[in-house]
Amino acid sequence: xxxxxxxxxxxxxxxxxxxxxxxxxxxxxxxxxxxxxxxxxxxxxxxxxxxxxxxxxxxxxxxxxxxxxxxxxxxxxxxx
Amino acid sequence: xxxxxxxxxxxxxxxxxxxxxxxxxxxxxxxxxxxxxxxxxxxxxxxxxxxxxxxxxxxxxxxxxxxxxxxxxxxxxxxxxxxxxxxxxxxxxxxxxxxxxxxxxxxxxxxxxxxxxxxxxxxxxxxxxxxxxxxxxxxxxxxxxxxxxxxxxxxxxxxxxxxxxxxxxxx
Numbered sequence: 355x356x357x358x359x360x361x362x363x364x365x366x367x368x369x370x371x372x373x374x375x376x377x378x379x380x381x382x383x384x385x386x387x388x389x390x391x392x393x394x395x396x397x398x399x400x401x402x403x404x405x406x407x408x409x410x411x412x413x414x415x416x417x418x419x420x421x422x423x424x425x426x427x428x429x430x431x432x433x434x
Numbered sequence: 435x436x437x438x439x440x441x442x443x444x445x446x447x448x449x450x451x452x453x454x455x456x457x458x459x460x461x462x463x464x465x466x467x468x469x470x471x472x473x474x475x476x477x478x479x480x481x482x483x484x485x486x487x488x489x490x491x492x493x494x495x496x497x498x499x500x501x502x503x504x505x506x507x508x509x510x511x512x513x514x515x516x517x518x519x520x521x522x523x524x525x526x527x528x529x530x531x532x533x534x535x536x537x538x539x540x541x542x543x544x545x546x547x548x549x550x551x552x553x554x555x556x557x558x559x560x561x562x563x564x565x566x567x568x569x570x571x572x573x574x575x576x577x578x579x580x581x582x583x584x585x586x587x588x589x590x591x592x593x594x595x596x597x598x599x600x601x602x603x604x605x
Binding site: 399 | 488513523556
């Protein structure tokens with residue numbers, strides 16, 4: 355069974371920062387994780403676009419206040 | 435110079451070490467031009483770090499070889515722009531350098547065009563870069579390609595020790 359978008363996003367972020375899976379939840383914000391700066395942010399978003407074969411719109415990029423919102427925009431774009 | 439045998443390719447992480455002499459030479463040129471931009475002792479090591487993970491996702495380094503010797507390189511990064519001025523994904527040229535002996539052969543432009551193809555594949559809305567103050571050749575090169583000056587990036591060293599001393603005197 356393939357992973358859901360939510361599972362993919364959460365595991366991608368946990369793997370990227372080498373943190374345990376339970377440290378990344380939909381409520382997680384960038385300041386919760388050491389090293390989540392603007393460069394890491396771009397790398398995560400582009401890595402997820404590749405992994406999910408889905409591109410975000412420019413407007414989506416400015417609405418990513420937490421991981422849950424990131425999941426939502428990928429879910430929206432993957433069905434759109 | 436004998437016949438050039440130029441090849442441009444996307445660097446693997448293990449290729450970056452071969453760029454160290456060019457990288458250090460580039461920063462020496464920066465410092466000569468503006469007197470403030472210096473490579474830190476571990477600067478090259480920091481620059482290499484993280485490339486393997488980001489390679490071709492959010493970062494590329496294309497190396498220009500002549501007969502298998504690196505003679506230039508360009509580094510591109512995808513960044514997320516400011517929502518305040520309506521930017522989306524930006525293609526940022528972080529470094530471009532060609533060995534002075536190899537200039538006037540169109541290598542910088544070839545490197546740029548190679549990188550631009552990658553930027554476009556990432557659906558960027560703008561390209562950005564910084565030009566070292568005093569690098570008039572660089573400014574002319576980028577202007578000819580269509581870049582326009584937007585901000586001037588300014589830098590001022592802060593001596594925390596002297597600041598602490600100043601506060602003490604004030605007390």
